Amino acid sequence: MVAEISRPRAAAEADAACETSHNVDSGALAGVKARLLSIPSVQAVAEVFKLLGDPTRVRLVDALSHGERCVCDLASIVGLSESAVSHQLRLLRAARLVRVRRTGRMAYYSLDDHHVIGLLHDTRKHVEEGAQS
Amino acid sequence: MVAEISRPRAAAEADAACETSHNVDSGALAGVKARLLSIPSVQAVAEVFKLLGDPTRVRLVDALSHGERCVCDLASIVGLSESAVSHQLRLLRAARLVRVRRTGRMAYYSLDDHHVIGLLHDTRKHVEEGAQS
Numbered sequence: 001m002v003a004e005i006s007r008p009r010a011a012a013e014a015d016a017a018c019e020t021s022h023n024v025d026s027g028a029l030a031g032v033k034a035r036l037l038s039i040p041s042v043q044a045v046a047e048v049f050k051l052l053g054d055p056t057r058v059r060l061v062d063a064l065s066h067g068e069r070c071v072c073d074l075a076s077i078v079g080l081s082e083s084a085v086s087h088q089l090r091l092l093r094a095a096r097l098v099r100v101r102r103t104g105r106m107a108y109y110s111l112d113d114h115h116v117i118g119l120l121h122d123t124r125k126h127v128e129e130g131a132q133s
Numbered sequence: 134m135v136a137e138i139s140r141p142r143a144a145a146e147a148d149a150a151c152e153t154s155h156n157v158d159s160g161a162l163a164g165v166k167a168r169l170l171s172i173p174s175v176q177a178v179a180e181v182f183k184l185l186g187d188p189t190r191v192r193l194v195d196a197l198s199h200g201e202r203c204v205c206d207l208a209s210i211v212g213l214s215e216s217a218v219s220h221q222l223r224l225l226r227a228a229r230l231v232r233v234r235r236t237g238r239m240a241y242y243s244l245d246d247h248h249v250i251g252l253l254h255d256t257r258k259h260v261e262e263g264a265q266s
Binding site for chain 1: 162165166168169170172174175176177178179180181182183184185186187188190191192195196199200202206209210229230245246248249251252253254255256257258259260261262263264
């Protein structure tokens with residue numbers, strides 16, 4: 001759970017509301033509503049974010065952003081057992097965040113598409129820029 | 134919690150492991166390890182994903198991706214009370230995903246930076262492409 005920021009209640013409430021009644025431009029709002037994600041898409045997007053909201057899975061996606069790897073290599077990179085890594089890879093694969101390629105008896109994992117790399121990149125930049133400010 | 138995919142145990146295990154011993158190229162792995170996110174960065178990235186792993190917050194970010202809005206407008210757009218929307222906006226603001234701008238007695242929210250738009254865009258595309266395949 002993300003902790004709420006700690007500050008005086010009055011300040012928090014001043015942030016929260018418009019503090020005044022005003023006429024809502026219902027035409028403009030209808031335009032925005034028409035362009036919103038559908039409820040099933042919202043649910044699917046939230047599921048992807050929820051899956052990535054785990055440090056081990058972030059580390060695996062980060063490792064795979066440098067190229068495909070087998071389970072043993074990934075286990076070595078993140079410092080966990082192959083069993084633990086395999087479990088997380090199955091979850092990531094079920095959400096199509098990673099894919100598997102087989103060569104003989106070896107199985108290599110990679111990120112499923114460039115959007116997954118973009119996701120990690122944008123979040124990393126967001127975090128890094130916050131740390132610098 | 135994300136459900137695991139349902140399939141025979143043998144198939145799941147075949148996915149999971151390399152199925153063979155092989156020599157790990159420790160030099161190449163050391164190179165990858167040196168380029169990984171630091172542990173604090175991994176934690177911060179996972180916290181951002183976790184925060185976005187909620188349908189209401191995804192809807193708010195989606196609504197704000199079309200331009201800045203006051204709390205009343207956002208409440209109307211997502212069909213929730215201003216109080217509920219304010220609570221979620223405070224969490225998003227604490228993580229610097231949204232920012233607030235004041236004009237007189239009005240407070241307008243917008244996405245904090247272009248990385249947040251990129252995040253939503255990439256996840257939306259990932260989900261949509263999965264739905265089409």
